[in-house]
Amino acid sequence: MRKPTPKPRLKGGLVLCTTCKRYKPPQDFHKARESAHSLAYRCKICNYKRQRKYIRKLGMNGETRRLRQYRLTQSDYNAMLQEQGGVCALCQRLPSTYFNVDHCHKTGIVRALLCVACNHGIGLLQDNPERLRKAAAYIEQHAANPRVFRCSITPSQRPDESGA
Ligand SMILES: [Zn+2]
Numbered sequence: 001m002r003k004p005t006p007k008p009r010l011k012g013g014l015v016l017c018t019t020c021k022r023y024k025p026p027q028d029f030h031k032a033r034e035s036a037h038s039l040a041y042r043c044k045i046c047n048y049k050r051q052r053k054y055i056r057k058l059g060m061n062g063e064t065r066r067l068r069q070y071r072l073t074q075s076d077y078n079a080m081l082q083e084q085g086g087v088c089a090l091c092q093r094l095p096s097t098y099f100n101v102d103h104c105h106k107t108g109i110v111r112a113l114l115c116v117a118c119n120h121g122i123g124l125l126q127d128n129p130e131r132l133r134k135a136a137a138y139i140e141q142h143a144a145n146p147r148v149f150r151c152s153i154t155p156s157q158r159p160d161e162s163g164a
């Protein structure tokens with residue numbers, strides 16, 4: 001029994017790509033167990049284009065290449081990103097470039113996706129909660145009670161850090 005397909009999958013030793021609708025040699029397709037003829041439905045070029053489009057859409061370019069390093073699948077990554085609302089788990093901002101997969105350096109367990117600044121920031125303070133708390137207190141203390149010993153720039157030239 002033949003299935004009523006508009007175009008046959010195979011024609012003269014060539015395979016149909018369901019995306020670009022062109023017949024191409026089998027080596028232009030990745031192997032896929034789940035599809036008929038053990039070949040992917042999309043040709044390699046279409047598959048690559050689709051992946052790039054998908055990656056760009058989710059804004060995760062460079063990071064996806066490193067997912068394997070953390071034994072994360074793309075769907076793990078997507079789930080994490082969705083759970084975080086698509087922003088850095090720490091500063092809640094959208095990174096300008098890509099997310100870093102933050103992990104515990106002792107256990108190797110992945111914690112969350114962080115922007116580069118947040119990930120480097122906590123890393124430079126050795127992921128040490130005590131030190132990070134002290135750093136936060138330090139910033140607040142000095143903001144509330146500035147003690148200017150020496151300053152090469154006059155207050156009027158100083159960048160406005162308060163945002164007020
Ligand atoms: Zn194609």
Ligand SMILES: [Zn+2]
Nearest residue numbers: 088091115118
């Ligand atoms: Zn951040």
